[in-house]
Amino acid sequence: NTELKVALAGNPNSGKTTMFNELTGSRQHVGNWPGVTVEKKTGRAFYQDYSLEVIDLPGTYSLGAYSEDEVVARDFLTAGDYDVVLNIINSANLDRNLYFTIQLLEMGVDLIAVLNMADEAEKKGIKIDKKKLGQMLGTPVVETVASRGRGIKRLLEKTIENRNLSEASLKIDYGTEVEELIAEVIELLKENDFSQQLNQRWAAVKLIEHDPEAVKLLEREIGASKAKKIKSLIAERELKAEDDFDNIIINKKYEFINKIIEESVTRPEVDQEPEN
Numbered sequence: 001n002t003e004l005k006v007a008l009a010g011n012p013n014s015g016k017t018t019m020f021n022e023l024t025g026s027r028q029h030v031g032n033w034p035g036v037t038v039e040k041k042t043g044r045a046f047y048q049d050y051s052l053e054v055i056d057l058p059g060t061y062s063l064g065a066y067s068e069d070e071v072v073a074r075d076f077l078t079a080g081d082y083d084v085v086l087n088i089i090n091s092a093n094l095d096r097n098l099y100f101t102i103q104l105l106e107m108g109v110d111l112i113a114v115l116n117m118a119d120e121a122e123k124k125g126i127k128i129d130k131k132k133l134g135q136m137l138g139t140p141v142v143e144t145v146a147s148r149g150r151g152i153k154r155l156l157e158k159t160i161e162n163r164n165l166s167e168a169s170l171k172i173d174y175g176t177e178v179e180e181l182i183a184e185v186i187e188l189l190k191e192n193d194f195s196q197q198l199n200q201r202w203a204a205v206k207l208i209e210h211d212p213e214a215v216k217l218l219e220r221e222i223g224a225s226k227a228k229k230i231k232s233l234i235a236e237r238e239l240k241a242e243d244d245f246d247n248i249i250i251n252k253k254y255e256f257i258n259k260i261i262e263e264s265v266t267r268p269e270v271d272q273e274p275e276n
């Protein structure tokens with residue numbers, strides 16, 4: 001198949017729209033996502049024998065359910081109707097951007113980590129070990145400067161090369177307490193045929209975090225009374241836990257990001273920065 005569906009996802013101001021324009025030129029269409037006023041941009045790129053439908057997703061910092069933008073991006077990504085996601089990352093602000101990246105990876109999204117704004121990172125003296133970063137995330141990594149069209153050809157090559165990425169997803173270790181609960185929630189979800197098409201672990205983590213959309217989905221799929229059993233189990237465990245589960249989970253995510261940064265990024269020494 002030479003038809004590919006490629007979505008651009010990432011934080012606001014990471015350069016998604018600039019990249020979208022680079023990839024699609026004037027072959028663009030602007031509309032709205034169904035049911036909401038969020039703008040939907042689609043376009044087409046051609047490379048070698050391939051025709052790529054490119055979709056510019058709304059920029060968000062998170063994939064929770066707290067804004068229309070987040071819900072649009074999340075619904076698109078969970079529906080899975082795409083071949084590859086290009087996660088556009090501001091290289092000069094890697095740690096913040098990686099928070100979004102690891103959320104995608106935990107959902108099981110097949111992505112290419114696009115280190116955009118490589119010029120800005122260079123200016124700041126930030127060096128990113130692409131190989132190490134790729135190993136730790138388990139994804140291909142490409143460096144780009146979208147505003148100058150740098151790295152676009154390589155990005156298209158990588159996109160086509162990785163059009164059939166693996167089904168694997170990132171597993172962050174949330175510690176014994178949460179991990180045991182995740183396993184139990186997954187068993188209950190399986191019993192109830194919940195979200196066959198979803199990544200079960202991701203759904204379990206979202207429920208343990210009390211994500212309102214995940215809870216609604218659960219109630220819709222298995223009914224309020226069965227959902228109550230899962231919610232009660234989570235609430236009961238949380239009472240005995242060291243901290244609120246959403247805090248534990250977010251802290252573990254940041255721990256993981258810090259480890260990635262430690263091992264793959266070098267920044268200039270503070271005392272070497274020019275004084276002005």
Ligand code: GDP
Binds near residue numbers: 011015
């Ligand atoms: P979006 O919010 O993710 O769609 O980001 P935009 O594409 O609107 O880009 C935000 C700003 O960053 C714009 O002023 C772009 O010109 C600029 N920009 C995009 N890519 C790059 C890049 O690689 N390097 C630099 N220096 N600026 C960029």
Ligand code: MG
Binds near residue numbers: 016017018059
């Ligand atoms: Mg944009």
Ligand code: K
Binds near residue numbers: 108109165168
């Ligand atoms: K996957």
